[in-house]
Structures are given as structure tokens and as C-alpha cells.
Amino acid sequence: MSAELVTGAGGRTAGKEKDPAPAAGRTLTVLETLVSHDDGLTLTELSKLTDIPLATCASIVYTLERRGYASRRVVGRSHFWRATLALYGLAVRLTRNVDLATVAQSEMQRLADDLGMPVHIGVLNGASVVYVAKAAATGIIQFDTYPGKLSPFNLTALGRAIVAQYRAGELDELLHHLADGRGPRAKAGSKDDFLALLDVVRADGYAVEYEEEEANVACVAAPFFGADGRVAGAVGVTAFAKDLASVRQQRAVGQRLIELASAISVKLGYSGARARRD
Structure with a gap:
């Protein structure tokens, strides 16, 4: 009726x-x-x-x-x-309870099918990125990424995309937990180098990790935001390093992820006004 x-x-x-x-x-x-x-x-x-x-x-x-x-x-x-603003507080608490594993599953799967790369959503828990959702790409070879997996925040594009949006004071404690990667392009965990890297992430709108955590693997990720204007997580892809070897390839994938991250932000109630970083 x-x-x-x-x-x-x-x-x-x-x-x-x-x-x-x-x-x-x-x-x-x-x-x-x-x-x-x-x-x-x-x-x-x-x-x-x-x-x-x-x-x-x-x-x-x-x-x-x-x-x-x-x-x-x-x-x-x-x-x-x-x-x-108590009403706003209720809205923020509600959006935080949105199940990120399902908030954009269909969009994630379409991107995974288009790129031939698995798409993940990750959130920060302490100094680790937790994978909370995955849309698998078709193919025989599958990456060892799964909901519940933990990775050092500084060795993943997901983690870099998230913490690049943090306020300066929020980064202080995290900078004491920079992990060393096992990949051929890994560098020693330098605070200054990592902060400079985050400047690049903010300028580009997406983050890249290339053979640092492990050999032959690369990832790209973009941040998404909640109703309170704060970063809520990141969405990214994992691929063989050869498929993300050029800046052009990374940029093309990064732009697709920025679009997907924007769609996720809207679903979480993000209005377009980010919280100040200072």
C-alpha cells in the first residue's frame, strides 16, 4: 500500500x-x-x-x-x-557500523573483472593493515590475500593510502613501527623517507607499493572517507609487478581506484568535506 x-x-x-x-x-x-x-x-x-x-x-x-x-x-x-550536533554523532556511529565487506562488493568485482586483478578493502588496526573484503579476479593463479590477513602498514599501498590522510600527531606513534620488507626493492625503514613518500601519495591521490613487501608483487590503493570526513580505509589492487611496472600503468589503475574509493565514500555518508590534518 x-x-x-x-x-x-x-x-x-x-x-x-x-x-x-x-x-x-x-x-x-x-x-x-x-x-x-x-x-x-x-x-x-x-x-x-x-x-x-x-x-x-x-x-x-x-x-x-x-x-x-x-x-x-x-x-x-x-x-x-x-x-x-548530537544527531551528527549518531550518523557517524551508524556509518562506522556499515559492513565494509559488502558496502561496494559489486563495484569491486566489476573492477577486478575489468583489470584482471583482485580488489581489496583494508582498514588500519594499530600498525597493521587488515584486509576486510576481497573481490577475486578470474584466473588460475590467485594471490595470497584474504579477509583477515594482516600486513605492516608501511609495506602496503592500502596502508600508505590510509596514513597519508592522518594528522601529523597521529603519525608520530606509527613512525616507530616501520617494518622492513623482504622484496628486492625494499628500503630500510627511514621516517624521513616515509614522510616524503606520503607527500607523493597525497599529491597523486593514490599509493603504490612495488616489490617492497615481497618479490614480483605490486599494489596500488586509494583512500575512502566516512561521514565525519576522516579516512575510513582504502581500496586497492594486487598484481604481478610486471603488470604495474610503468608509471602509466600505475596511474591508470590509480585513477580507477580513486573513482571506486569515491563511490565507497558516498555510501559511507561522506559529504566531500575532509577533516583538517593540522
Whole structure:
């Protein structure tokens, strides 16, 4: 059964069907109306905009104030009510609970099929990258990457893409845990060299690791962001080094990953405003 929907003056949605729980419906209407009026509303204004009796509006906003979802500003004898950022906090907590293993599985699989390379999502846990999702590429040969695998953050493109978005203070502790790779192009874990590398990652928008963690293997990754504007993880590919040997190859794959990372960010509620790094 469907109802014809009409948006009212307070930003609420009304229809022919009544809310199953009228009290909850009125509370949501009050919240939606407060959110749509940044300068705040008096109880009288709120009552008129929502078509909710004044005494009921008062009870709702006092409850919202007690729970931290509304605040008041007193000007003379008038009290102006507005919604607080506690609502934003709820949204952030919700998006953090989104299952990253499924948030973009179909998009990951399409990219894996297009490139012929497995696609992974990784998040940072301490000084390690944890692989939390994988879309396998077709073919007999498969890389030893799987959900739950741990790798040193500085030896993976996933980890580099993530920490390049960290604030300076957040990097301090991580820089004490730079691991040495086993690959032929591995370098000693120099803090200055790693910081310079992160500058390149930020400029390019994606990270590259080439035969540093192990021989004949390379990876490229791009970061994605959550609703709070903070980096939430990275999405990347793993391939034979020969398939990512040139800057042109790396750039082409990097751009595809940036596009996928952007799509994941949108699904996580990212609005486009990143948290400041300083």
C-alpha cells in the first residue's frame, strides 16, 4: 500500500496514512523542523510550522534538550530552540557500523573483472593493515590475500593510502613501527623517507607499493572517507609487478581506484568535506 506524500513547511513528510506511533512521528517532525531552521525557533513558531499543539511541542523539545539533541538560546524573554550536533554523532556511529565487506562488493568485482586483478578493502588496526573484503579476479593463479590477513602498514599501498590522510600527531606513534620488507626493492625503514613518500601519495591521490613487501608483487590503493570526513580505509589492487611496472600503468589503475574509493565514500555518508590534518 502506498500513500501520496507531501512535504510540509517544516520539512516533514505527511500523507494519507497516519504514523503507526503518533508520539514518535511528532518527535521526528519536531527534529526535522529544527534541523531545517539554523537560527532556531520559538515554541510558538515550532508549533505553527508542525501543526503540533504548543504543550506537546514543549514536552518534546524539553525531552530533546535533556537527551542532548536540542539546545536553546535565550534572547530577552524569548527562547530559541535548535537541533544539536548530537544527531551528527549518531550518523557517524551508524556509518562506522556499515559492513565494509559488502558496502561496494559489486563495484569491486566489476573492477577486478575489468583489470584482471583482485580488489581489496583494508582498514588500519594499530600498525597493521587488515584486509576486510576481497573481490577475486578470474584466473588460475590467485594471490595470497584474504579477509583477515594482516600486513605492516608501511609495506602496503592500502596502508600508505590510509596514513597519508592522518594528522601529523597521529603519525608520530606509527613512525616507530616501520617494518622492513623482504622484496628486492625494499628500503630500510627511514621516517624521513616515509614522510616524503606520503607527500607523493597525497599529491597523486593514490599509493603504490612495488616489490617492497615481497618479490614480483605490486599494489596500488586509494583512500575512502566516512561521514565525519576522516579516512575510513582504502581500496586497492594486487598484481604481478610486471603488470604495474610503468608509471602509466600505475596511474591508470590509480585513477580507477580513486573513482571506486569515491563511490565507497558516498555510501559511507561522506559529504566531500575532509577533516583538517593540522
